Amino acid sequence: MDSKTNKKTYSVVPGLNMGLFDPEDLETILKVINKYDVPSTKITSAQRLALLGMEKEEMAKLQQELKSHTREIPINGVTYVQSCPGSEWCKYGIRDSLALGKKLEELSMKKPFKAKVKVGVAGCRMCCTEPYVRDVGIFASKKGWTLVFGGNGGNNARIGDIVAEGLSDEEVLALVKKCLSVYQKEANPHSRTARFMERFGIEALKKRVLEQE
Ligand code: SF4
Numbered sequence: 001m002d003s004k005t006n007k008k009t010y011s012v013v014p015g016l017n018m019g020l021f022d023p024e025d026l027e028t029i030l031k032v033i034n035k036y037d038v039p040s041t042k043i044t045s046a047q048r049l050a051l052l053g054m055e056k057e058e059m060a061k062l063q064q065e066l067k068s069h070t071r072e073i074p075i076n077g078v079t080y081v082q083s084c085p086g087s088e089w090c091k092y093g094i095r096d097s098l099a100l101g102k103k104l105e106e107l108s109m110k111k112p113f114k115a116k117v118k119v120g121v122a123g124c125r126m127c128c129t130e131p132y133v134r135d136v137g138i139f140a141s142k143k144g145w146t147l148v149f150g151g152n153g154g155n156n157a158r159i160g161d162i163v164a165e166g167l168s169d170e171e172v173l174a175l176v177k178k179c180l181s182v183y184q185k186e187a188n189p190h191s192r193t194a195r196f197m198e199r200f201g202i203e204a205l206k207k208r209v210l211e212q213e
Pocket of ligand 1: 090
């Protein structure tokens with residue numbers, strides 16, 4: 001769960017696991033919204049729910065109450081995963097992006113990342129979760145998963161580089177780990193993957209993850 005501030009008031013951003021929630025989650029969240037008279041609520045671009053405009057003390061209490069319904073951002077894992085409905089729920093879906101997204105949410109590395117790592121998974125080439133502008137982007141085609149690395153959608157935006165195509169679930173997960181491991185070893189402190197890839201280069205990354213390791 002994230003806490004952010006606009007300098008006067010605070011907000012809580014419960015992680016709803018790729019935007020998925022069940023009635024129990026919703027009931028609890030609604031209960032605390034009413035209990036603490038949360039001034040405003042918003043669905044964020046990261047498929048999370050922002051509860052906005054609280055005082056610091058109220059925010060801390062509210063966070064505690066929502067704890068069991070939210071995803072803590074792990075020290076050794078990715079910041080968040082956006083996933084589309086994929087083959088499970090979308091008529092265009094070729095592969096199960098939700099199942100793959102869940103595995104990526106659970107990914108645990110030996111060391112923390114040097115900066116945020118945001119992931120986008122899409123169940124077809126229409127790329128509704130914008131994988132080309134995520135640190136790790138994955139989308140499905142008839143050949144299998146395509147892995148894109150080093151994208152960024154913020155200031156100084158960057159289209160990620162294609163690392164490999166036609167991958168199975170197991171192959172893409174293994175390759176994501178290898179790319180992130182090289183990023184951990186070689187990136188400058190606080191450097192996002194986009195800046196790292198500008199310096200390191202896709203050919204050098206491919207050499208490390210496809211040939212040597
Ligand atoms: S990326 Fe494809 S599968 Fe996913 S929601 Fe969009 S159209 Fe559907």
